[in-house]
Amino acid sequence: MSSDTASNRIVVKIGSSSLTSLHGEVSRRKLEKLVDEIVQLKDAGHEVLVVSSGAVAAGYRKLGCLERPSSLPEKQAAASIGQGLLMEAYSELLLSHGYVASQILITRSDFSNETRYNNVRNTLNVLLERGIIPIVNENDTVTIDRLKFGDNDTLSAKVAGLVEADKLIILSDIDGLYNADPRENPDAKLLERVHKITPSIEEAAGDSGSAVGTGGMRSKIDAVKIAMASGISTFLGKAGTKDILVDAVNQSAKGTYFIPMDDMINLNQKKQWIAFNSGPEGEILITEEARTSIIENEKSLFPTGVYGVNGNFKKGSVVKILDKEGKSIGLGVIKYSSEQLRQFFKQREQHDEKNGQLAVVDNNDLVCNLELLVPVGL
Template sequence: MQRIVVKIGSSSLTSDEGGLNRSKVNFFASELAALHASGAQVLLVTSGAVAAGFRQIGYTTRPKLLHEKQAAAAVGQALLMRAYQEAFGAQQIGAAQILLTRSDFSNRQRIQNAQMTVEELLKQGIIPIINENDTVSVDELKFGDNDTLSALVANLVRATGLIIITDTDGLYTADPRNNPDAVRIERVQEINEDIIAGAGGSGSLVGTGGMRSKVEAARIAMRGGVPAFVGRVLEPGDLDMASQGQGRGTYFDTQLHSLSTKKQWLGFHSTPSGKVCVDAGAEQALLAGGKSLLPVGVREVDGDFHAGDVIEVYNLHGQLVGRGVVNYSADQMRNVAGLSTDEVQKRIEVPRIEVIHRDEWISLK
């Protein structure tokens, strides 16, 4: 059975001036209902609370101050859910609201509870409607117009696909708005720096995301074993076509398998306490050899971490390689970095010789 997470941004749901466009909401509800009727389990990650509420609260333009955005979201979220409830009700489908923050993902018990709630809703044929809890989120911890949130949700529920709806028909080699030679990229097998650089910035005054945040979200989904699609849904049947591999956009393929909840927490939700830099041999062993990280491969140590903390691992070029649970404190690590196993055992006593055991590691490169 297909399990598809669909993400719809603010610009797809509202007018240019702000406020909900009910005809757009009804259109997307009908598209999601058709997908639901085909037998797929459907989850919706939606933006639009701030955009829906800021005019209702009395602001003439989208607010920029945090407390103003939170007030607009408090009004707009109720309007947004009422619109969805009515639109899905017309399709004889129930809808449920789930509000999440980054801290929910960081707390393993809270996110497992959210996961169980989603599973029960899907079992009962209800469409979960997921949004960021804008009224309590702070800017430095926000998801970025919910693109990242949609990828994290797709990984969490082990979706068979992630569909990110945007106002352009996929990723191009350059910005098609000002470069007539830009060519659409049909499929992406690997997201490298060229792909990221070509994604550019935000293209909407109503939303806060852009193609770059959508490509970053696709990267997160791919790492979790979830293929992604970024593109347009404008006409009836477009969403079904996107789910069948015939959509108007770019497909991001992956050969990886879904991640366990523990690996998801390690890779995307944990808070690193420090970092180490490793040499090329250690990087190769971690990425391709399925090996643990040993002290001999460590070149630099940064931060004040303790055994059991999560740390990031970088290569000699400053690129992030991955994350893992460290078995050494920072002081111990500085003491034995670059030493062989025999030399380490002569200097200090640690429960495990590995800096990071392969079972406590996730690659992010």
């Protein structure tokens, strides 16, 4: 990971409440402040990618709604108006400082398909390397609920992993993670440094209380877990704080710094995609011996360790791996179709690992201990 004084690749997530006025319009004052700080990071030599919320919040009034819409068609219509307003404002302000912005609208299906996932990564890398500032948002106009990332906190963490960022900065209307809800408990203490997301931290996570955003503290904790599993340090702080971005990079801002330890799980690009984006298409059941082999000894999974198949899938699909109790222990890219595995069960005596039989799941395509990362399905 890069040092704080070196050039960094930084992903900045900006929440809806950080950009909009009380009336739901884009706040020019708030946007100018944040763009000025993004420019300071760029002038210091950093690469910056922005994951920006605010499309629905910026557009719903111009759609004729008096309050944030609840129906999906109205949300999508509002987003189609608001996204253009956001990009126009970002582009105009950044151009006034000599920087070019680009717009990237994505859906969860863009990440669940490995080819499209790699295409997004290649595009973002070109933009960052050329000094462009990508403005990323979920394509709310066409996305349906079952294909949504859920919130831009999760999206920002996945994008940070995608581009191998050095830092993720999550800006919101809260100034960090507390050990209790500060709105209800005046003795709540800000956690300034966190190296591991413990059950007590997850239990303390509550909603942000914002009327215009969708991501509460729970979503931010899940986002942090994704980033930390990818080896990325994360900062959570209040967007309205003076010089918040620059101070966050220098680790002098008020907020919470989530810093992964060297011995923590650090997934490479392939395993990040498997763990956080792929979406399993079936299940395989494995023996206790195979479970020990792949988890404790970090070996590949061979056909002799598989005794059951649920669902139908093709070779190259991602499948969920279950132990004999039915507990999910990981995800992996399967080298056999479900039909091939079922045929194997019928002729098991003809196959064994020593005969050069291909692994069912290669260790390089296998992610275990998902419960230590994030809930499967994020």
